[in-house]
Amino acid sequence: MSTDFNGGKRLKILLASRSVLQLKQTSQMLNRIRDCLVVPVVDVRAAIQHISQDQPDLIITDWTLEHLTAAELLQAIRTRTTWKEIPVIVCLDEISARLSVQAKNLGANNILTKPLSQILLSRTIAEIFPSGGGKKKDSTIINPSEIRAKLSRIDSLAPLSALAKSILAISNDPHSSAKNLAEEVKRDQSLTAKILQIVNSAFYGFHRQIGNIDHAIVVMGFDEVVNIALAASLLHFCENGRNFLFDRDKFWLHSIGSAYIARALSRYTDEVISKDAFVVGLLHDFGKVAMRQHFRDVFYRILAEAARRKQPLHHVSLELADIEHGEVGAMVADSWNLPIPLVNAIKYHHTPEQAGIEEKEVHLAHLANIFCHWNKIGKSGNTVPDDPSRISLKALGIEGIDLDEVWKSLKIDAQMVRSTIG
Ligand SMILES: [Fe+2]
Ligand SMILES: [Fe+2]
Numbered sequence: 001m002s003t004d005f006n007g008g009k010r011l012k013i014l015l016a017s018r019s020v021l022q023l024k025q026t027s028q029m030l031n032r033i034r035d036c037l038v039v040p041v042v043d044v045r046a047a048i049q050h051i052s053q054d055q056p057d058l059i060i061t062d063w064t065l066e067h068l069t070a071a072e073l074l075q076a077i078r079t080r081t082t083w084k085e086i087p088v089i090v091c092l093d094e095i096s097a098r099l100s101v102q103a104k105n106l107g108a109n110n111i112l113t114k115p116l117s118q119i120l121l122s123r124t125i126a127e128i129f130p131s132g133g134g135k136k137k138d139s140t141i142i143n144p145s146e147i148r149a150k151l152s153r154i155d156s157l158a159p160l161s162a163l164a165k166s167i168l169a170i171s172n173d174p175h176s177s178a179k180n181l182a183e184e185v186k187r188d189q190s191l192t193a194k195i196l197q198i199v200n201s202a203f204y205g206f207h208r209q210i211g212n213i214d215h216a217i218v219v220m221g222f223d224e225v226v227n228i229a230l231a232a233s234l235l236h237f238c239e240n241g242r243n244f245l246f247d248r249d250k251f252w253l254h255s256i257g258s259a260y261i262a263r264a265l266s267r268y269t270d271e272v273i274s275k276d277a278f279v280v281g282l283l284h285d286f287g288k289v290a291m292r293q294h295f296r297d298v299f300y301r302i303l304a305e306a307a308r309r310k311q312p313l314h315h316v317s318l319e320l321a322d323i324e325h326g327e328v329g330a331m332v333a334d335s336w337n338l339p340i341p342l343v344n345a346i347k348y349h350h351t352p353e354q355a356g357i358e359e360k361e362v363h364l365a366h367l368a369n370i371f372c373h374w375n376k377i378g379k380s381g382n383t384v385p386d387d388p389s390r391i392s393l394k395a396l397g398i399e400g401i402d403l404d405e406v407w408k409s410l411k412i413d414a415q416m417v418r419s420t421i422g
Contacts, residue, residue, distance in 0.1 A: 011036040011129065012054070016047050016061035016073065017091075026060070026116060033122045044068040048076055051083060058128065059088045062114075063099055074106035087128045091116060095315045097351060111319055113311065120305070120320075142298050144322035150294060151323070151331055163188055164233040168338070171226045171279070178217045185213050185229050194232040195225065202419035227278045231256055234282070245303040246292060246381045253378025255282050257417045261377075262368035264410040268396045269360055277364050280345045283338075284365040285380055287329025287346065295321075303381050313382035314350045326350055352389045363392035371407060375414045 013030060015038050017023050023040040030038050039056065041047045043066035050056070059077070061070045070090050077083045090108040092099055100111045110124050127143065166184050170176040185192055192213060199216045200209060210216050217225045262281030291299040298321060306316040314324035330347035345361035348354050349369055355362040366389055372378065373385035393399040398406050 011058060011125075012056045013038050014047060014050055014056040014059045014061075015040050016042070016044075016059070016065055016070070018042050018062065018064060018066045022062070029116065029118050029121060030060075033118065033125060042066045044070075044073045044076070047073055051077070051086070055083065056086065058125070059086055060091065061088065062091050062093070063103070064093065070108075071102065071106055074103065074108060078107040089121075089124060089128075095311060097315065097318075100315075100318060113309075113315070113319065117309070142301065142321045147295060147298065147321055147323060151328065161233060163191060164230065165336075167226065167229045167233050168336070171230060172339070176222075178214075178222050181222060181226060181229065182213045182217060185225075188233075191229065191232050195228050198228050198232065198420045199225075203416045205416075227259070227282075230279065231259065231282050234286075245300065245307060246288070247379060250379035251285070251288070251381065253418060253420075254372055254380040255285060255378070256420060257375075257377030257412075257414070258282065258284055258365075258368040258372045260412055260417055261371045261410060262364045264412055265364055265368055265371075265396060265406075266360075268398055268406075276339075276342070276361065280342060280361045280365050281368045283329070283333065283342065284346055284349045284369055285325060285329065286332060287325030287327065288381060290328050290332050291325055307383055310384060312350070312384040312386065313380075324350065350386055352392045352395075355391075357391055357395045360395055363389075363395035366392045367396065371410075375407065375412075377414045377417050 011034050013036050015023060015026055015030070017026065017040070020042070023042070027038040027040060030036055039050055039054075041050060045067075047059070047061070047065075051059075059073075061073055063070045065073070070088075074088060074090075077086060077088065084107070087109045088107065089110045089112060090103040091112045091114055092103075093114055095113050103111055109128065112120060112124065123142075163184070167181075170181050170184060185195060195213065195216065196210060198204075199220060200206065204220070206219065210219060213225070259278045259281035262277040262284075266277035288299070291302075302313065302317045302320055305320065306313040309316065314326065317324040326347050326349055330343050333343045333346050341359065341361040344355060344359055345365040348359075348362045349365035352362050352366040357363075366386070369380075370385050370388055373380070373382075388403065390399065393401075
């Protein structure tokens with residue numbers, strides 16, 4: 001939410017924290033950021049009393065206050081007609097997706113995580129109270145509503161190449177034949193070359209060179225070549241260009257590594273066929289490709305901030321842009337009419353608790369991503385992998401099993417996966 005504010009007026013901020021030291025430090029920080037009057041309070045009762053006497057322009061509150069939490073404060077504010085427009089920034093002691101969602105649902109405008117960064121606090125306040133003044137627009141300032149508006153046109157933003165569309169159609173059609181596949185692939189020389197490079201990599205370990213697609217299908221099987229063709233055709237989507245925080249080749253390796261791991265993990269459950277599992281692993285982070293392509297400055301800023309804070313990328317993304325790559329990827333996948341289980345796997349791979357235990361694809365994507373991180377296969381731009389969710393371990397029937405043993409049993413050699421990229 002953006003509130004018009006006259007930059008000349010002094011900003012009145014109600015600051016709530018149960019720590020007196022914190023109140024002092026944050027007040028100093030706020031005074032360095034803006035000309036403001038800070039009213040410090042330690043509990044919900046005092047906060048409500050101050051709001052009734054002199055309504056602030058902004059409320060910044062810790063989640064945990066004396067006796068009660070910010071939930072009670074938000075409820076009190078949002079249920080009063082005259083107060084409900086007051087912007088509220090909630091500061092969490094640590095990253096918590098659960099509390100972030102709860103605070104948002106109760107009407108918090110922004111969620112920050114402590115320790116507070118002056119830059120971030122400054123940007124957050126600037127987004128709520130744009131002071132104007134004809135300054136040049138900073139392209140790294142993130143405006144979540146602009147992102148949402150652009151994403152509502154995602155089908156035109158992220159067109160699937162005709163080639164990838166055909167390969168997906170072949171992959172989803174039980175009547176497709178090896179001949180259809182070979183014909184489709186041969187239309188594109190660079191795709192053919194990429195597939196042959198992968199097929200001849202150390203990962204597959206064939207002693208003799210495989211020189212054409214027909215031969216590849218004979219020795220590897222239809223499904224495997226479809227998978228590789230799909231992976232290679234989607235790589236075309238991921239434009240060249242390197243950034244020290246996001247390298248296309250390393251990202252590709254993370255995707256293909258997750259695909260092999262998801263397929264191997266799927267053998268723990270007989271409810272997901274391995275062909276689907278491969279695509280689940282391959283596409284789980286595809287939202288990052290779309291973000292990088294369409295919100296490059298924003299995406300790089302989120303990457304940089306997550307790396308600086310050593311926090312999970314999706315948390316920082318939610319905090320700064322009110323969206324994370326899972327949701328973006330799911331929008332893209334949905335616009336491509338990909339199957340719903342795959343769309344949900346992309347959407348919830350960092351929040352599997354939000355999916356049902358029966359949604360095996362979600363849990364495969366979640367765990368495959370973690371194994372890929374643990375075994376340092378490629379890089380996804382995220383430096384802090386999730387902890388394995390209990391619901392995902394349970395869903396795949398590996399709850400209580402030593403995960404090192406699970407990894408060993410997958411018989412995936414990280415070095416071998418790396419060799420596929422050549
Ligand atoms: Fe991810
Ligand atoms: Fe990932």
